[in-house]
C-alpha cells in the first residue's frame with residue numbers, strides 16, 4: 221500500500237496543466253468518488269489493525285498533498301483566465317469599421333438618379349473601341365487632331381483607319397451604338413471611363429470618367445438641351461446654380477457649346493477652382509449633327525436631338541471641394557474615409 225501512496229503522490233506532483241480541461245482530469249483521477257484516493261481508502265478498510273495507524277497517517281498526508289495541489293492548479297487556471305479577461309468594461313464600444321463609397325461612385329449614382337427622373341435610361345458601352353465608333357461615325361474628319369497620337373491610346377492598327385482599335389477618348393462612342401441599335405425616341409445617359417494620352421497633373425489625368433447624354437426625338441430643340449442641363453445643375457449643386465453655354469466646336473454637334481456652371485465653391489466671389497471668373501467648365505454639348513444621325517440611319521429631316529458629355533471628376537471636385545484629380549485614383553484611405561455617410 222505504501223508503494224501505491226508514493227506512486228500516486230509522485231504522479232500528482234508532476235501533474236501539469238496544458239489547458240483548463242487538465243484541471244478537471246486531475247480531479248477525476250485523484251479526488252473524485254472513483255478516484256485514486258478513494259480507492260486507497262477502500263483498501264484501507266481491509267488493512268490489519270497493527271498497520272492501520274501507519275497507513276492512516278500516510279493516507280492523510282496523501283489526501284492533504286492532493287488537495288493542496290488541486291488548489292494550486294485551480295489558481296493557475298483562474299490566473300490565466302484573469303489575463304484574458306483584462307477588459308475594461310467601461311470603455312466605449314469599438315464601432316464596426318464601415319467602408320465608404322468612392323466619391324466618383326457617389327457622383328455617378330447621383331447623376332444617374334437625376335437623369336432617371338427626367339426619363340433617361342442608363343446605357344453602357346465598350347472602353348476598348350474601334351476608330352469607327354470613337355471617331356468616324358461621329359463625323360471626325362480624316363485628319364482631325366484628336367485622332368493623333370498625343371490624345372489617343374491606340375491598341376492596334378486596322379486595315380483602314382476606321383478599323384484601328386483604341387481606348388475610347390470619350391463616352392460619345394456609346395451614342396453611336398445606341399442610335400444604331402434603337403429607333404427614336406432615344407433618351408439615355410451613358411456613364412463610363414475614358415482615356416487620353418495626357419501628362420498627369422493635379423488637373424489632368426490619362427484616365428477619367430464622363431457622363432454622356434443623348435436625347436433624340438421629333439422637335440428636340442436647343443432650349444430642351446439648355447433646360448435639361450440647368451435642371452441637372454440645380455439638382456446636383458443646389459437650386460441657386462446657374463449655367464452658361466459658350467459657343468464651341470465638336471465634329472458631331474452643330475451648334476456646339478461648352479457647359480459652364482456658376483462656381484459652387486466661391487459662389488462667384490472668385491477662387492482657384494474657377495480661376496476667379498465665377499464659372500467652371502464641366503463639359504461639352506450641342507445639337508446632334510445631321511451627318512451623325514445619317515450614319516446611324518436616323519432621318520435628320522424627321523428627327524433632331526441633343527447630346528452632352530460631362531467630366532465626372534470635375535463635378536466631384538466641385539461638389540466635394542477636392543483640389544487634385546490624382547486623389548481619385550490613389551485609393552488612400554485617409555481620403556476615401558472622408559466620404560463615409562456622404
Ligand code: PHE
Nearest residue numbers: 390392504505506527528529
Ligand atoms: N465628347 C466630347 C468630349 O469628350 C463632349 C461632348 C459630348 C460634346 C456630346 C458634345 C456632345 O469632349
